[in-house]
Amino acid sequence: MCNIDHLLSRQHAIAEQCAEPLPIPKFNTYCICNLRGGIGKTSLSFNLSYLADNVLAVDTCPQGNLSYFYNPNYFNSRTSTYDMLLPYFMPGFGKASHVAQRIEATNHFFNGHNAFYIPSTDMLYNFASTMSFAFSQASALTGAQQQQLIDTMLFSLRSEIRRELAETSTQKCLIDTSPFFAGATHLAWHATDALIVPVRTDQQSINSLSLLLQSLSNPASPFLRIMPSNNHIPKIQLVVLTHCGWSTRAGARHQPNQQTRVYLEQVRDLVARYITHFTTSIPENHIVLLDDFLGSGRISTAQSKPINLLTAGESATIQRVRVEVNSSVEKIKNQLLFINNSIW
Template sequence: MGGLDKIFETHRKVVEEGFVRAGDLKYKNYAVTTLRGGVGKSTLSFNLAFEMSIRRPMLVADVCPQCNLSETLMRDETPEVTILKGLQPVLLGPAFGEKPSDLSYRVSQYCGAFKTTKPSYVVPGDAEMFAFPSTLYQQLQLAHSQSNPKAVKSLLESLKNVLAEEAKEKKAEGVLIDTSPFYAGGTHLAWCAADALVIPVRVDEHSIESLELTLDMLHNNKRDFAVWNERAGGLSVPKVAAIVMTMVGSKSRIRSTPDRASKMYVERALSIAEKFYHAFDVSDPADAFVLTDDFVSSGRISGAKSIPISKLQIGGFHTVEGKRLQVNSSVTRYQRELAYLVSVL
């Protein structure tokens, strides 16, 4: 069976039979990353945070200046401590104060769904992260100009070390980082902090281009990420644990059968993945592909109401932005797709 047929057959088994893979989460540190906005990354990150928290205590970090994940986990709150408060003293020194001794918040205090999971915590995002890249690269350039690879390494691993300390303090056994759709700054540090990446790819032209760009930036020795890794004395590159194709089958009326356009985009994504086969933690990149449907109302409800998709009840009504939405039977399909995704990780 070819890689493309394998992907579609696995998706059929997931949707129709509830197929999942055996085993626990393989890594400690994950980052959800894509260089394309509007693909459902924050909704995916929220649901992954919940599903992972069922399995182990988690520390969830938001390094995206849009702070969508923070808003979903801490609805209508304005946290005093943010990820930037943890990073600034490390990057800029004591003039910016000391790193807060308590950097995270217990998620279950703000999001009721997490009262049923293992104890999990969130390090909130900060809108000031928009300006963070200039701060980071000024410090990196200074360290590099002084021929100090140890300082470069310390800067690149600042997020990793800050989160490791916080995870140890809160007894979290896993870390999930939500990144911005821009490489520079927080996303760069997230790649340095992660053991494995989850890459959402919407079935559209720009997302396919973004996938190729992401994989090339990770593994092209002439790209910025590899250049700085080398300047740091050689840092490891995170493996790609999953490529999550989103909005698949949105125009198909046949159960578990993607529409023609979706199939074409999945095929193109697989072709790109196969060119970068060494980027994956499986021998066949097709095994890292997870197809997810257009969540439509269920996804909107999940993000807007801070309710994980696996907790949505068929027939339930929710008001989102003045519109009354109902959870239909297709939510079962979404729940199975998410369960399979976590089993891949």
């Protein structure tokens, strides 16, 4: 059985809810990232935060879509991710505490879940320039003092997340990121135990995956040019191929269509080529497929409702168009549950 066939056989088992979790190490903190927008980062973060127990979700994307899912009035929050980080780069500002907010207070679908979030703000759009100025000032220092200041800044988000985990009595953390490396995404890579990389079934997303892998490999990349004293480089836990389509041939159960198969082969080749950046040495351990959410995704987004709570036949009117959840939602639930059970 060739490598891609092994992946497809496992996807069939996932759809039938009989697949064993992936044989990969488990961590407490994951960063959901890829250097491109519209590929499913926030949708994956939102749905995994619902499935996880005792979780802290951190929104580092200035667009604030994840924050909106938890609270449509998040922008009125007194303290945000930006406020947590600013004192590390502009001395004189007091450090924040108890920033995280309980999700069930503003999203009733999370009732009974021990889940918190740290909201975003559009001020994060300007944060990259603040970081750049602070790093240039640090470069004027010498020796141990310079490295100590760089460590403090690079690990600022990690320090704040650890404090908030303790204050909320949560053990797990998901960090949603922007499509751009500079700014809070840079800090998220240093705050995480491992990366989860969504990749849409299109060539631009494959190119973005390649760019991300090069950023972890090339000494000239913006990420590797400024490093902490322990040379921390995050490993990749999973590549999640999103928006997958499936064959409609008679008898072709859970078989991908040609477009999905082409991109799956490219992803597998890239993972194999850069396998030293993954948490095991077996490429097939790190690739999973996720269906195109279609109507389920539109309803989930419009209602800030996790996919796991949707049922086939459920419908809603979105922008004057009637949208319905089809039977594929059960397969999507199984795929999300498989990812959840493999990482925690």
